[in-house]
Amino acid sequence: MTINSLGLDIQKTKETAEQLNHLLANFQIYYQNLRGIHWNIKGRNFFDLHVKFEELYTDANMKVDLIAERILTLGETPLHTFEDYIKSAKVPVGQNVSKDDNAVALIVTSLTELLKIERQILDAAGDANDEGTNSMMSDFIAEQEKTVWMMNAWLGKSL
Template identity: 35%
Template structure:
């Protein structure tokens, strides 16, 4: 192989083999996911602390389980962004600006909280699917694997909350 061609190839790729624009696209999708997960996480904590009524015992513990899942996902997503030598979003202000998931107050009924969380899961799944598409497009099996693992957890949590919401 010609030395000039070797130099050109080397310049076009980062140490992981991703072109700079590919890394930017992947980390942008991951930061969008991170922002949505982070608002979702805080929402789950809010609901865990403030749920009242006859469904308290049913959902209080489930919200805690789910915010613990979200906390792990947030860390995994942020660390994946660091793999690309990029900086993950890390302030609530940044999360709130970027996130499609919005905060709510503390005055919701338990069932309204469950409905909010179901909507959050639908939005998170959309973002996860976008991350998978980006990862496949750019040949990024690490990000693809991360997102697909999160999809399984989100789908399961969505199913459980949906089944609970249909109790009547």
């Protein structure tokens, strides 16, 4: 086993960084979806949802930066082209979403996919003793679980 200057196994760190790049790609699609629904939302819920979507895309933008910086901290290069994001992403692309129910459902679907990826990274980071990545994933998961609960409540659905 070869250890890097962070005290982490180099091979496991490379694998974690690859998973983080996958998460980064998905977050970029999620972020762009949020921008689109923020711009295009229509209907009686416009004022409330327009503000909420801005809050969510601001948070997503911050998380994109945190993920990219973690990849760099681990000694790898973050993906940075939309071509790479589209190839890697599992989050659905929301095109021309303007109806409130559809917009909120897109958020739930997207966050559900992000949570799956984050839990995989959490497991891998734990196996690699990578507390920095582990802590970041734990924070993301806790916030996103609450958002999923709130969005499902708005939709009138339970988890």
